[in-house]
Amino acid sequence: MKQNLSNARQNFLQRRYAVSLGRRYVLAAASVMLMGVIGCSQLSNSNNRAFAQSQTPQSELPISDKPASIDTEIVSANTKFGFNLFSQLLIRDNSKNIFFSPSSIALALSMTYNGASGSTQEEMAQALELQGMSLQQINSNYAELKASLENPDPQVTLNIANSLWVDRNTSLKPKFIESNQNYYQAQVTNLNFADTRASDQINDWVRENTEGKIDKIINKINPDEVLFLLNAIYFKGSWKKEFQSDKTAEFPFYLSSGEEKQHPMMSQSGDYTYYETENFQAVSLPYGENGRVSFYIFLPKQNSELKLFYDNLNAANWEKWMSKFVKREGFVRIPRFKTDYETTLNDALSALGMQEAFSNNANFSEMGNNLKISQVKHKTFVEVNEEGTEAAATTSVGIQLTSAQLPSQKPFEMIVNRPFFCAIRDNQTRSILFMGSIIEPIDSKKIDS
Template sequence: MNRQKFSGVKENFLQRRYGVSLGRRYVLAAASVVLLGVLGCSQVNNSTNALAQSSSPQPESPLPKKIVNSDPKIVDASNKFGFKLFSEVQKNDSTEKNIFISPTSIAIALAMTYNGASGSTQQAMAKTLELQGMSLQEINSSYAATKKLLENPDAKVQLTIANSLWANQDANFQPDFLQRTQDFYQAKVSNLNFKDAVAANAINNWVNENTRGKINKIVEKIEPDQVLFLINAIYFKGNWSQEFDKKQTTQHPFYLTSGRQKQHPMMSQKGDYKYYENQQFQAVSLPYDKDGKVSFYIFLPKQSSNLKTFYQNLNFENWEKWMTQFNKQQGFIRLPRFKTDYDVTLNDALKALGMEEAFSSKANFSGMGKNFAISQVKHKTFVEVNEEGTEAAAATSVAVEAVSLRQQPQLFQMIVDRPFFCVIRDNQTGNILFMGSIVEPQS
């Protein structure tokens, strides 16, 4: 491969990861991959190949979503898409199975793909991703700004977002498409021989490195008609602002959806928390830093209710209302120590949300080249919650190929001993990094 073919475009990073120590506590990582293949044997409209390389609780105003250089529209779009996608995933998955996804990771991977969409395919993707009314320039600039704001929000919290583009050396792509992935998404752009078995290893090694070993494989095999991978990786690590005392962790029953119970290690502590309760559920926010810039939210349906009923009210509009209802309050919380793996193919969910054309022979991705269509969107995650904090990872692969206040202070008690919904949220921007439901904790 003549490397001079690729000298016209170079890797251009808008921002480098901060040099914050990883620490020992907890890790959250997400990786999203967009894999593209060519439809038929048509040549792309450009000869340029891919590039190488303690009193009454008082209401607290939520942290503002809009901060310097941040566009709340892109955060709202990502969150709206996340709730819609989660709804489709949980409808198609077993009620006995833990679910955990990263809306941010999936949205960024698909946003990079969106840069190559045109015509009705672009319109369908915009509707699914909640990007209507936003220009491509606005979308890309907003994601670039959001990335900068999300990364490393506190000295005790590390959050990095990395993107990459891996191209088949035998395929041709529109140079503007490649350049935008670099300029706005700071993507590492590399050229590979997809016929060589080591190509998949190179991609998986990048994912492994950028999720700190939590996702070690996203590409099982490169198919003959696949020509491009777009990958996003998100990594988070930090400490609970108030760690759980391991001596207080004891065995307690956890009641499963089936009605049976299992003995499971449960962590517990008392303290001041942002707390919200209504007739349907209890909710608490556990911060990862003293200023509460990033938190782990738990939504526990009342014993008279369940997750299925909770899901009926889980949407973006209600989420925004709930976020304003949390008050500082003293309480006791008992939480299962858990970890889980999750693996899902998102094709059906995305089609149900309006992206069916993008998976068909009618797909129009002329912004990146001729005759491209998405063939598969896969998502893998890992999460572990323990006394020290949270460790999690996610990887998304998109393949494109052929064709209220109280009168007196009260001590709330929240015993998380049944299936619950949880979210990891950046409270500065309002961006939901991860969301999921735990129906059976595993240790």
């Protein structure tokens, strides 16, 4: 079975290389999660032996030859968490562009969840919508979801990588390390954090696993930091139907304030998966050959507004809306844009019920002794143009010591010339990879010129 997995990985890498050479139009997204753990305890001899064993190549999970059946419970939990977190981000940042990766944040915090215990674990389960699921179930489901998400289409690359970087003088429980190896395929490296080159090694891993989209996540390692846990997601693909550059032209984009700005807009006609209500229009723009992954745009109608849409945006409505998309002939015009976003998630996660993890009462005893989360940060970047979409996300978590088609309908017209909501979704697993609110698009080509 190990041989089968090795062959499958080799085939995937070969296909990925061939696709990267032969394709002009791409979608790229990268996500990195960083966890800094602060502590000062020394490894006992027995822990040293256990930790050394954990550094050896990890064992492969027993995976059936049949396609893994994804537990919808874990996807549903991620979807709920993503929209709950988005609602918290909107409270503070509703006047600017927001774009983040709920999948990356959920995955990163789920790896951290393996180190939590007691009421800290209960609160994290509440925030992540994991109530009623055992740790074994959570880990197994994430292993299956990761395997299903990767390599979704011959013209789409989706890689998920994890790693733990541990100071050589630090004591972490072997079970915590082994769980992240076995279920999340985390690479574990033991470093001398006092060496100034340690941060360079970690940043090299980030750069490699995001195809250079994220260059650096660690500026320096503080003396009391003992662990960094990283997650990287890289997504690259082409529009199923490319936008032609000669059809891009300047049109007005209307800001929430009523101000009008001339902005480059991309246009095309064809058959789309489409949904419309009295309050909004929505279209799915697929990537790759089979369209498994799509870019969704939800545009409030002119007699409505984005705030009203967000008042109704939740996991239940999202699933209902997804089920009502149908094939329609139509015309779409969307802005070419580029934006970045940065936020600290401590308050948002606390508002979702995850409070104790940030306090001196935190219980991460399954990871080590006397640890708490100090800060959770998230940075993202997205660019949409005629060639495709490019996106990157970085999440950092620091831990410290506790101190159907309708042929009778006429073609629709969807002019995205005002603030809108967007998401990148894997339609097979129903996982939302990225989501965001675009208030004011900025032309990427003007920025780069």
